[in-house]
Amino acid sequence: MSVATEVAFAAEQTGEFAPKRLNHLAYVTHDTAATVKFWTEVMQMPLVEAVMSDRVPSTGDPFPYVHFFFRMQDGSTIAFFEAVGLPPRTEQAHPAYLVFDHLALEVGTQAEVDEWRDRLIAHQVDLIGPVNHGIIYSIYFHDPNGIRLEITTPLAADWNDRPEVARDIVGSWLAAKREAEISGRPADEVLRQVIAAHNAHE
Numbered sequence: 001m002s003v004a005t006e007v008a009f010a011a012e013q014t015g016e017f018a019p020k021r022l023n024h025l026a027y028v029t030h031d032t033a034a035t036v037k038f039w040t041e042v043m044q045m046p047l048v049e050a051v052m053s054d055r056v057p058s059t060g061d062p063f064p065y066v067h068f069f070f071r072m073q074d075g076s077t078i079a080f081f082e083a084v085g086l087p088p089r090t091e092q093a094h095p096a097y098l099v100f101d102h103l104a105l106e107v108g109t110q111a112e113v114d115e116w117r118d119r120l121i122a123h124q125v126d127l128i129g130p131v132n133h134g135i136i137y138s139i140y141f142h143d144p145n146g147i148r149l150e151i152t153t154p155l156a157a158d159w160n161d162r163p164e165v166a167r168d169i170v171g172s173w174l175a176a177k178r179e180a181e182i183s184g185r186p187a188d189e190v191l192r193q194v195i196a197a198h199n200a201h202e
């Protein structure tokens with residue numbers, strides 16, 4: 001199977017036509033009680049909306065479910081569905097999925113990240129960090145559904161406004177994948193080389 005390695009970067013995008021903000025991100029839960037307890041008591045996000053139906057409106061699937069929403073300060077929400085009789089999820093095929101798939105929520109300052117750390121420890125939540133990534137400062141933990149969460153604050157004011165850096169890195173990554181595909185060299189070997197060369201220039 002061919003790997004998609006070419007992308008046309010749109011020039012000079014300002015983002016003015018991008019969606020305005022996160023409305024909701026929705027996950028499946030098997031335990032509404034534990035989810036409400038964690039997201040209201042530990043995450044301090046009020047439960048602000050819920051709907052219940054015996055049929056999914058968008059697809060017509062006959063899955064009885066409840067769908068409920070917790071709100072952040074900017075009005076964006078994290079939502080859950082519990083449906084009747086769902087079996088547990090299948091195991092992830094590789095541990096990387098458990099690390100990379102995550103939800104990062106922003107707080108105001110580095111001191112606030114530290115306060116969140118104390119608060120999570122007081123609630124007996126296992127966590128990693130703080131980790132100083134240079135551009136952001138973060139702690140990592142899981143909700144009762146196994147969703148990997150990050151509480152973070154930016155350390156660089158322009159952390160989300162570096163389109164040239166982004167295009168350079170994504171472009172290098174795609175070029176390396178393409179080179180691996182054409183040359184037949186192992187992709188991880190080519191990619192490690194590109195990463196090392198990039199880091200040496202920093």
Ligand SMILES: [Fe+2]
Nearest residue numbers: 102103104150
């Ligand atoms: Fe993250």
